[in-house]
Each structure stands twice: as C-alpha cells, then as structure tokens.
Amino acid sequence: MNSGQASKATGVSQRMIRHYEAIGLMPPPDRRDNGYRDYPPRSVERLRFIANARDLGFSLDEISALLELWDDRARASSEVKAIALEHAEDLARKSAALEAMRRTLLELVDGCSGDARPDCPILEGLAEPRKRPERDLTECAGKPKAET
Amino acid sequence: MNSGQASKATGVSQRMIRHYEAIGLMPPPDRRDNGYRDYPPRSVERLRFIANARDLGFSLDEISALLELWDDRARASSEVKAIALEHAEDLARKSAALEAMRRTLLELVDGCSGDARPDCPILEGLAEPRKRPERDLTECAGKPKAET
DNA sequence: CTTGACCATGACATTATGTCAAGGTTGATG
DNA sequence: CATCAACCTTGACATAATGTCATGGTCAAG
Numbered sequence: 001m002n003s004g005q006a007s008k009a010t011g012v013s014q015r016m017i018r019h020y021e022a023i024g025l026m027p028p029p030d031r032r033d034n035g036y037r038d039y040p041p042r043s044v045e046r047l048r049f050i051a052n053a054r055d056l057g058f059s060l061d062e063i064s065a066l067l068e069l070w071d072d073r074a075r076a077s078s079e080v081k082a083i084a085l086e087h088a089e090d091l092a093r094k095s096a097a098l099e100a101m102r103r104t105l106l107e108l109v110d111g112c113s114g115d116a117r118p119d120c121p122i123l124e125g126l127a128e129p130r131k132r133p134e135r136d137l138t139e140c141a142g143k144p145k146a147e148t
Numbered sequence: 149m150n151s152g153q154a155s156k157a158t159g160v161s162q163r164m165i166r167h168y169e170a171i172g173l174m175p176p177p178d179r180r181d182n183g184y185r186d187y188p189p190r191s192v193e194r195l196r197f198i199a200n201a202r203d204l205g206f207s208l209d210e211i212s213a214l215l216e217l218w219d220d221r222a223r224a225s226s227e228v229k230a231i232a233l234e235h236a237e238d239l240a241r242k243s244a245a246l247e248a249m250r251r252t253l254l255e256l257v258d259g260c261s262g263d264a265r266p267d268c269p270i271l272e273g274l275a276e277p278r279k280r281p282e283r284d285l286t287e288c289a290g291k292p293k294a295e296t
Numbered sequence: 297c298t299t300g301a302c303c304a305t306g307a308c309a310t311t312a313t314g315t316c317a318a319g320g321t322t323g324a325t326g
Numbered sequence: 327c328a329t330c331a332a333c334c335t336t337g338a339c340a341t342a343a344t345g346t347c348a349t350g351g352t353c354a355a356g
Contacts, residue, residue, distance in 0.1 A: 004302065011280050014303085015344070034352055036303060049275045056274075057249045060342075070271050080270050081262035084253060091250040098243035101205045105236050114229035122228050123218050126204075127197045132159050152333065162334085163314070182321060184334060208312075 001039045002032075010047040020050060025064060046070075057091055149187045150180075158195040168198060173212060194218075205239055 007014045017037075020026040026046060029037045039047075049070065053063045065083060069075045111121035155162045165185075168174040174194060177185045187195075197218060201211045213231060217223045259269035 002303075013344080015346085018304085019343075034303080036352085045275050048277055049271075051280065052274045052276075052278055054343095055249070055280055056253050057246065066271070066274070069268075070275070074266055075268075076264045077260050077266060077268035077270070078262045078264065080268045081257060081260045084257045084260075084270050088250050088253050088257065091246045091253070095243045095246040095250070098205065098239045098246070101203070102236050102239040102243070105204050105232055105239070109229060109232045109236065112225050112229045112232075114226045116224045116226065118222055118225060120217075120223075120225035120228045122225070122232050123197075123214070126200045126214070127193050127218070128200075129196055130200055132199065132203055150334075161313080164312080166336090167312080182334080184321085202312090 001041075001044060003037045003039070006037075006039045006044055006047060009044055010051055012047050012051050017047065020047075020060075023060070025050060025060060025067065056087075058087060062087060149189075149192060151185045151187070154185075154187045154192055154195060157192055158199055160195050160199050165195065168195075168208075171208070173198060173208065173215065204235075206235060210235060 001009070003014045003017055006012070007017060012020075017026065021028055026043065029039050029043060032038050046067070049067065050063055053066060054060075058066065062083065066080070069080050069083075108122045108125045111125075113119070149157070151162045151165050154160075155165060160168075165174065169176055174191065177187050177191060180186050194215070197215065198211055201214060202208075206214065210231065214228070217228050217231075256270045256273045259273075261267070
C-alpha cells in the first residue's frame, strides 16, 4: 500500500505520514523500484493508532511513548493505563481552565448594556490591572484554527 | 517608562512587548536619546489590556479587534459584547470537546485491568479503525507547554 | 506521445513565546 | 578613570503540528 492509499485508509494526510516518518514515529517503509513508499498492514494499523491517539488529544510525545508500549509485547497494561489516566486528568484540567476563563468573561459581559452607547465595562475591565492566572494550563484557548 | 519597567508593571515579557509592536498591536513608542523605548501610561494600560485578554483566551487577532474598539470612543458597547459572547461560546465548545475526549478515553481505560499482564484494551482500541471526529474544535488538547 | 493523476522532496508559513548572541548604555564601585 | 553588572537594543533560531506551494519524476489511459 502506497502513501496515498494509506492516507485514505487512515485519514492521516500524506504530509503527516512523511512527517511522522521524519520524526521517527513511523519506521521508514520499504520503497518500490520507483521510490514510492510501500506500507505493510502493520504500518497502516500504526498510522491509525497515531490518528486515534491524536483525536484523543495525546501529544506526539505521548503517542511516541504509547507506541513503544504497543511494540513491547511484554509491557504491563498498568503502564498504559497510568499514561491514559494521567492524560485524562490533563484533559479535565484544561477543560476546567477554559470554563474558568468563560466564567470570568461572562462576569465582564454581565455588566455591559450591549446597546448603542459607547460605555463598556468589558473594555474597561480588560484595561484594569487584575490578578493574572498562573499560565500553565491555559495555553490552548486562543489558538485559531489556521484555516487560511 | 522603559520596556523593562513596563514589562514588570504588566507581566508582559519584553520579548512580547516588542513582538506586539512588530505586528502592530502596540504603537511604536517614542525613543529616548539612547534609543530606549519610552512608554506613556496609556501604552502601559494597553499592554495590560492585551495581557488580560490573552488570559481570557482571546487570540491576538481577536485582541486586535478589541483594541480597535477600545481606541474608538464612539463604538457601541453592543459590538464589544458580541465579540465577547462569541468568544465565550468558543470557550464552551472547546471545553466540551475536551470533555468528550476525556469520556472516550475513560471508556477505553475502563476495560483495562491495569495489572502486570500485557493484554491492554486501551492499546487495542487505539489501533482499531474508529469514527474520527470532525477535527475543528479539538486542535488544542495536546499542545505541550513548550517548557524546554 | 500526451495528459492527468499520483508520488517525492524541500522550503516556507502559521501562533505565541522563549532563548541566545552581540553590542551599546548606564550607574555604581574600586 | 576603569570596570563590572544590570540594563536595553536588534536579529536570528527554535518550538508543535500541519498546510501549502514548487519542482520534478512516474504511471496508466487515451
């Protein structure tokens, strides 16, 4: 199976397939005489693994660790479970951080009449000194979708 | 007030102050004879505005729009409120997406014994084909903190 | 043989921020 | 005055994950 087919089969773009190969997440596949990559079924499975893990919000670093465990037939399932549980907590923390931002924002919104007049407590509130959060779990809220 | 003092007063790093200037979020300040930046109080307030807005998860693009409204003494507060409310919804959607990931992950975790044996439904589940989500609000879960 | 659909590689862009380097300034101390 | 530390300046490079574009080779059908 070549890279285009593997891409369709797994939903991972060809660009990303090559990227995963470049950073060592995917083993370099055999090449056919024309230079085309040729993926065995196990590699396709591996790509799916990566795709699913990303969909669950694992970073490529975490995925790398999971793949090592996947490759290791002797690993204890407790190791995997520990990583998964930690990640689940991470998700919960991030979600809570977003919710906290939302609450704070809605508090500001609450004071704003939202009519044609120019007075706006939202803008005033933003310009005021205020307790800044710890900046540790909040780095994911404002990232635009790079949809250009 | 020079850039170091402004940085301390607002919590925005000097690096970022200059960046905001480079991308047009901050007006180029006057320079003293030695070339040092000299910020008037209004600029310090503006930096605080940016910092607070970022803490609430606004992207620099959104902040740019908010700053325009801030500069415009005649704008209607409804404009501001609309942006804020839309962003609050965005936060809610992202938070919900993280929660959904977490639920799915915990489902996988649930089937895993987590003991010394190697069988692991988590890894097996990750390798299986599964319905991939829409990839539209989920791009914020796995970003590591760049703490290197 | 040509056209179109693939594939390959490499380079550049994105977002927000850090870090490092090399050099000018300033103020204080010996 | 010499010097040293603490500042400021600019510019360059790096991060994570992904898209996009350019340039060129390959293959299959007409």
